[in-house]
Amino acid sequence: MYLTQGLHRAVQQTPDAVMTICGDRQRTVKEVAERVARLAGALRGLGVKAGDRVAMLSLNSDHYHEYLLAVPWANAVLNPVNIRWSPAEIAYSLRDSSTTVLFVDDTFADLIPVLREAHPELTTVIHIGDIPQPAGALCYQDMIDAAEPIEDARRGGEDLAGVFYTGGTTGLPKGVQLSHANLFTSSLGAAASGWFVSPGDRVLHAAPMFHLADLATWYTALAQGATQVFIPAFEPIAVLTAIAQHRVTKTLLVPAMIQVLVDHPAIADYDLASLQGILYGASPIAQAVIERTMEVLPSVTLTQGFGMTELASLITVLTPEDHCDETLRRSAGRAAPHTELRIVDPDDNELSAGAIGEILVRGGHVMTGYWNQPRETAEALRDGWMHTGDLGYLDEAGYLFVVDRIKDMIVTGGENVYSAEVENAVAQHPAVASCAVIGIPDPDWGERVHAVVVLQPGSALTHDDLRYHVKALIAGYKAPRSTDFVAALPVSGAGKILKRELRKRYEPGISHLDR
Incomplete structure (x- = not known):
């Protein structure tokens, strides 16, 4: 099993089929294979050896597709860089992984001097794009042409x-x-579930390709012989245009992207008849967003893939059929074909159905470990099981309900409150665009439930009104005891809300957000 296997299969079976579409540029399977073999030759000529890490700092494109294939073709190791990180964070990842070769596109070319200063071992930078060649960088296309x-x-x-x-x-x-x-194991599990990418699909990459959610979709599409369509980044009009122009059949979006897309006032102006399914994951989805999507795109199926980077990344699948059941919509689905699940207490004793505990995963998709972190690896991979750090429970039918990250659970007045449950209730208010719920210090309760809310444009909402709304849906002690209304929430490159950043704002001596 190897990453380039799908390319070799396609060369044998469908060499003249369109493999990649990026803007007005289309390339066939055999054209891609030729470019990948040359790019791998160029890397080898630069001194890249077996096992060397090669990084990519770039928006989505067909060049990213070539990078993902050429690096293993050259016997090297991929290191996709989070495009939303600061220069210091990017340099940290390059230093930590001892990466010496970096591909960078026009968007991030200005960071080259900063990264070189922060990571002097970065000996080779390869520029992808149309702007004038940055000083000291090699030209991507020239390398391919010459190799x-x-x-x-x-x-x-x-x-x-x-x-x-x-x-x-x-x-x-x-x-x-x-x-x-x-x-490969995760890809086969996704394919075997029957609800992800199929042969003949046209798959749109709008979510960032450095993230395992989209990369896993890319690899499943590669293995299935699908056509891959790329736009630089998520932007609703760009997504709608690509679907209509290139007859896209499947795409992966995070919940926040889905919400923006289905609420866009121009969505009815685009021919989306080709779109068959939306895969979503990477963060929890509000029930209101599911209902809105099913209303706006009634012929499009929804499939949830719950996973994490350490599991390459698929764990469970919530199928389109499951989405027809309002109760099951709150779940993350059932274990994918390649996955074994269990729920345990703090002593790793397995719990019965309905009992909340840590989610453990076993299978051929479990990571080999954390880079240069043996202690963290040993802690996560105990007794052959990946300890995810997520809390959840299984029902009698094996559906997984994720209730929180262990570190995000709030203990208020001696009661456990799971932030995901509160967030789901808050998100059902029509004035709420997005939200996060955290525990903050409280002299009476130990921690109090606190909501940080972004409102829909033109909407108004008070804390008391929000609390009243939430208490109608869940127990009163779970309802927010305080609320801050903000313009935006801090998010990671994968679209996950950074609750640690929110908590920092409420540490002693730090003024909280303006209400």
Whole structure:
């Protein structure tokens, strides 16, 4: 099992089929294969050796597609960089992984001097784009044109495929080591579930490709022989245009993207008849967003894939059929074909159905470990099970209900409150665009339930009105005891709300957000 396997299969079976679409540029399978072999030859000519890490700092494009194939073709290791990080965070990941070769596109070319200063071991920068060549950088297209194609190293199996840095929602990012077998296992599980990418699909990449959610979709599409369509980043008109112009059938979006898309006033102006399904994941979705999507796009199926970087990334699947049941919509679905699940107490004793505990996962998709962090690896991979740090429960039918991150659980007045449950209730108010619920210090309750809310444009809402709304949906002790209304929430590169950043604003000596 190796990442480039799908390309070799496509060369044999459909060499003249369109493999990539990026703007007005289309390339066939055999054209992509030729470019990948040459790019791999160029990397080898630069001195890239077996196991070396090669990074990519770029928006989505067909060049990203070529990078993902050429690096393992050259027997090296992928290191996709989070595009929403600060220069210091990017440099940290490059230093931590001992990366010496970096691809960078026009959007991030200005960071080259800063990154080189912060990480002097960054010896080679390869520029992708149309702006004048940055000083000291090599030209991507010139390298391909000048290089001789090489044979695929067929790096695979338990060999390291990539170092994928977590979003850092709870601290410094950790480099997750995933093997080719890890990624292939997750891809096969996604395909076997029957609700992801199928042969003949046209898959739109609007979510960032550095993130495992989209990368897993990319690899499943590659293995299935689908056509891959790229736009630089999510923007609602760009998504609608790409679907209509290129007859896109499937796409992966995070919930916040779905909400923006279905609420866009111009959505009815685009021919979206080709779109068959939306895959979503990476963060919880509000029931109101599901209902709105089903109303606006009635012929489009919804499939949830719950996962994490350490699991390459798929764990459970909530199928389109499951979405027809309002109760099941609140779940993350059932274990994907390649996954084994259990719920345990703090001593790792398995719990019965309905009991809340930590979610543990086992299977061939479990990471090999964290880069240069043996203690954290040993803590996460105990007794053959990945300890996810998520709290949840299984019902009698095996559906997983995720209630919170362990670190996000709020203990108020001796009661456990799961922020995800409160957030779901808050999000059902029509004036709420997005929200986060955290526990903040309280002299009487230990912690109090606190909501941070972004309102819909032109809407108004008071704390008392919001509390009244929430108490009609869940127990009164779970309702927010305080609320701040803000213009935006801090998010990671994957679209996850950074609750640690919110909590910092309520630490002693730090003034809280304006109400």
